[in-house]
Structures are given as structure tokens and as C-alpha cells.
Amino acid sequence: MTQNGITADDLLKFSFLQDPQLSPDGNWLVYVKRSINEEKKYQSSLYMMDLQTKEEFPFTKKDDKAVQPRFSPEGHTILFTSNRSGTQQIWKIASNGGEAEQLTYFKNGAADPIWSPDGKQVLCTVPLAENEVLLTEDDSEDDSKEAKPYVTSRLKYKADGEGLLNETHKHLILIDLDSGKGTKLTTGSYDHQQATFSPDGKRIAFVANRSKDPDYELISDIYELTLEDNQFTKLTDSDGVFTYPNYSPDGTTLSLLGHRREYKGATLTRVWTLDRATGNLTCLTGDWDVEANDVAINDMGTGVQGKGAVWSTENDALYVQASEKGYTNLYHVSLNKRIKTIVSGKRQIYAFSLDQQQKTAVIGVSDHETPGDFSLVSMADGKEEKLTYANQEWLQEKVLSVPEEINFEARDGSKLHGWVMKPIGYQEGTKYPLIVEIHGGPHAMYSHAFMHEFQVLAEKGYGVLYINPRGSHGYGQAFVDAVRGDYGGNDYHDIMDAVDYATKTCDWIDKDRLGVTGGSYGGFMTNWIVGHTNRFKAAVTQRSITNWLSFYGVSDIGYFFTEWELKADLIQDPDTLWKHSPLRYVKNVETPLLILHSEKDHRCPIEQGEQFYVALKQQQKPTRLVRFPEANHNLSRSGDPSLRISRLNEMIEWFEQYL
Missing domain, CATH: 2.120.10.30 (TolB, C-terminal domain)
Known part of the structure; x- marks a missing residue:
């Protein structure tokens, strides 16, 4: 039916590159390469690259989990974290190789x-x-395994x-x-x-x-x-919420990322300086309507702890990642509040590291055709040189669907942005089913980054539509805050307006074969959609919210997230929580719904999926429940590889049955 696209099982072939660290002299790069072994379990090891010769070689054993590499100030030793002794401990190794020593x-x-x-x-x-x-x-301590409450x-x-x-x-x-x-x-x-x-x-x-x-x-x-x-x-x-302190080279000032919670969890992260002598906090990006953080979504496991805002050696500026309009780039923010783009492009820069003199940087990049690779950047002129080709050899044998950007207006005139992907093997004049994907958060951002899941759907002959509805990052403070108190309102209309736009402008979409899926907030929205329209012929809800009344007490964040997002709480206004609960509208659901949920999800606990499943089943509506044992809320991004593949296959089988 299709050409040689990417399959669910191809997850096992990916290498995931993380946490690049330049040596102080800028001559060496150490980083984490994560892969999946023959037992279908993750393994991670350190790799080293000579930046003069571009020679790359493994630096630690593959059969343990080595992460967090850190060069010593003179560059002769590398610290890292590993579980090779049975527990996670700090180890050290000479940067020119040898045996690692437990610290x-x-x-x-x-x-x-x-x-x-x-x-x-x-x-x-x-x-x-x-x-x-x-x-x-x-x-010695009492390590009794006796069961205790x-x-x-x-x-x-x-x-x-x-x-x-x-x-x-x-x-x-x-x-x-x-x-x-x-x-x-x-x-x-x-x-x-x-x-x-x-x-x-x-x-x-x-x-x-x-x-x-x-x-x-x-x-x-x-x-x-x-x-x-x-x-x-x-x-x-x-x-407020202030994070990632970094001292200025002269030690007088700290850089910070953070905000004062003006819009609760929807508040944009800003860049700040803190004068140690006076205690004065100065916001450097208050007039820049941008999230000073990487909030781009991908399912390649590239996320690691950030660096915050890194000082220039001249003590007069900061280097920081920021997310806007579907891309994450690297910026220079001066102390007089001038902002300059250092490295740009339609992609996600998910990591960066500078040498001691800040002559060069290494950036981690993901784009529509690159799951994750490193490039060397000259800080003088921004010129880039690609360093790694982690997945190129086997991806060259595959056909990828390259997303096309779309820009359109919502029914109220708001500007919306997203992407549409044609199915692999697309032929002019043929009609194809379309899957609408909805991201979680909701304060996150679909981006120009690589998405394995979307490529799998395209390989199976589906078009894929995904947008950043209001509530998403990347389009300013007012846009990201617009969903609060309005879940199932204009955010729902944004999704439906995107479907209208796509079906009108893409004549290859079969309007009678539409599917929808999403996870977390995207699962909430999937549940909301099937309770408010029969336009979709199949739906898959993942790690979802169905009942805000119970979510308030069972989620690890429910007691504050509910109030922040719905602007109401269980104690004072339970009616508003019920009004925004998809379970309230379950009698309206006619769309065949597959419910995917992890058994150890404490963010959106499995009882949320169970409630919807039983309510649908009791009405004899077409539904199916799939429970993933030992999995948590991050199954789709970092869960057990076998379960990640099973999850994708369950989705595909459901859509194939009904579309």
C-alpha cells in the first residue's frame, strides 16, 4: 500500500543524542548516546568526538546507563553519573580514556x-x-522487606x-x-x-x-x-518561580530564568538578573513576548536539564534558548535588553554548550528529517558544521513525509499556525484519511522537530494535521493564557477550524475519514471532541482527563493545576469542574473510542480512563481499553520500548478498523 516509510518497530533502530558538553579548550565533545538493546531496553553510554578530526568513538561501556558528563575546569577529567555499581553514583574518568573510577x-x-x-x-x-x-x-542498616502501610x-x-x-x-x-x-x-x-x-x-x-x-x-x-x-x-x-542561577564572570550578579506567576502555570518564562549586593531583580526580556525556554515537543527523548541563561565572558550579556512560532533557537540577550539571534532556523535547538572562550558552541538540533544531531557553531559568524549523523545510515533507506506549514485564521480572527503531512506514497487525485493530533500541556508547543509517531501514521497511509491551538506556547503571553478558564471553548474551536481549513485547502483529504488523537491535555480535548461532534469516524484518547472532580484529588498536580487552568476548584465551585468534564457529555459520544492509559500514571491517573470506558461500555458504545503495566505519564516519549511500540500498533489497528 505504501512505500518504505518509518514503522512502529523502527523505534528500536533510533539513536537518541543528549547532553552535549564541550571541553574548556573547545577541542573535544562528550555526549550521551541512548539506544535500545537486543532485549528492547534502553542503554546509554558516553561518546567522545575529536573536533579537529571529527573522529567519534564510544567512551564508556554500553551495558550501563551513563549520563550527565561534565568536564573538569582544566579539561583533564570527566565526571558522569552511572548505575554500573548497582546504584546511581558519580564516577570519574580521564578525558584521554582509561578505566572509570567510582567517586x-x-x-x-x-x-x-x-x-x-x-x-x-x-x-x-x-x-x-x-x-x-x-x-x-x-x-549497615535494617533493610527489612516486611510489608508496611x-x-x-x-x-x-x-x-x-x-x-x-x-x-x-x-x-x-x-x-x-x-x-x-x-x-x-x-x-x-x-x-x-x-x-x-x-x-x-x-x-x-x-x-x-x-x-x-x-x-x-x-x-x-x-x-x-x-x-x-x-x-x-x-x-x-x-x-515567583525562579530557576537556574548562574554567576556572572565577576561574581557580582546572578542570571535566572523565571516569572512571578502572573498567569499561574501559563506565565511566560523570562530572563532575569539578580544583583547580589542590592538584591535588585531586573527582567531583561519583559518586552519580548517569547518563552525563554525550550518547550518544543518531540518523541525522541532529547530533553535534558537546561543550562539557564549563560553569561558571556564579557560580563555584559546572556545566551539563552527561547521558543517561538514552532521553533526553538539560541539568542544573545544583552544587559541593556537588546536581543540578537545567534543561531536560527525552522527546527528545535534542544541543547547547547559553549567552550570556555565562547568561540564555538555545540548545539543539539531536531527538525522534520533529523531526530537529533549535533552541530558545531562559530560564535563569530554563526556558521555551522554538522558533527553527527546518528540515524542517517538507516533513515536514508526510508521515505519521510515532510510537514508543510499552514497559517490560517480562527473563527474569531485569531491567527493560528500548524502543519499538515501527506501520507507516504501520496498520489495526486487519490483521497486519503486524515488523523488530527493534539498536544498535551496545554502550555507546550508542536514544532519543527522530528515526530516518530507522525511518520508511522504517514507510513500507514494517513495524512496528519497538527496545530498549536490557543493555550500553546510560541505565540505570546495572551495566546498561551487564553485557554485558562475556557477548556473546551475556543481551544476546541481552534482544532475544528484547523480541520475546516485543511479539508478546504487540501483536496486529497477524505472528509468522511477523519480520525483524532491526543495525550494528556490532548486526551482531554479528544474526549471533549467526541462528546461534542460526530465529525470524526474514530478517536484514540491517551493518558487523558475525563473528570475534573476526581482529577482534583487523584492527580499529583490536581489540587493546584485544576484551579490554575479552570479558574475554579473543588471546594468553592464543583459545578464549573463538572461543566468542563468530558464525562458529563459521555451520553453524546458516538465516535468509536480507543482508550490508552498507563497503570502508573500519577499525572492523569488511570481511573480517568476507566470512568470514560465504563460509561461508554454501559451504553454499549464502541470502545476498547488498553492498560500499559509499569508505565507512567511519559510512555510515548520515554516509556518501555516494547510498550511504546504496542501503543502505536494499537492506535494504527483502531484507525484501520474504522477509517
């Missing part, structure tokens, strides 16, 4: 290694209970990807490399993270929410710790 032996493991400027100390994070001392793996008095007692929280928090540990001794720097039932050293190595800045009850006060502050006397100073006023 930490903490009973609870360690992660997030950071070098001190003189290379004599390492900072890391270790999970510890409030009064728990720092123990090594050899320290789980007891909590916390409001937030579970988290997606973690399960029931075990009352530990991330604490900062300082390791002296000469003695190997680790010193606990932080205390209390708080998470301390995103730490960074001052240029003189005498202070550490970090992010924490040390409010009276962090479960209720959803803020993050910047703190500074003086190492000589272990004194804490709180640098922000608990009135």
Missing part, C-alpha cells in the same frame, strides 16, 4: 555532579530524609515517575577530591537543586522552596550558601 558510594545514590572552579571539589545531590545522616553503601500527612504525597513519595529530599553534598570525604551542606524537608559555584569557589547558589509548607506555596527561591561559615542567604522574595 561516590552513598547508600542513597548521587547525581548532578558539578565541579568547583579550582577542580578540587565536586558538588552533587543525594536524596535524604530530614534527619538522615549521609551513609555509604557499606553502612504507607502513611502520610502531606498534601503532595506522590509524583508521576516516582510513585508514592518516600519522604526524602534532594540535599547538596560537597565532596573533597583529595580525601574523598562528603559533607552535607543543606538541611530540612526541602529539595535543593540546580546548584552552581561562584567564580571564586567560595559560594554556592541553588534553587529551593523552603517555605513553611512547600506543598501549598508553589514557588521556588534562589539561595546562596557561603562555604566558609555555612551561612544561607535568601536572595528572592518567595513571590
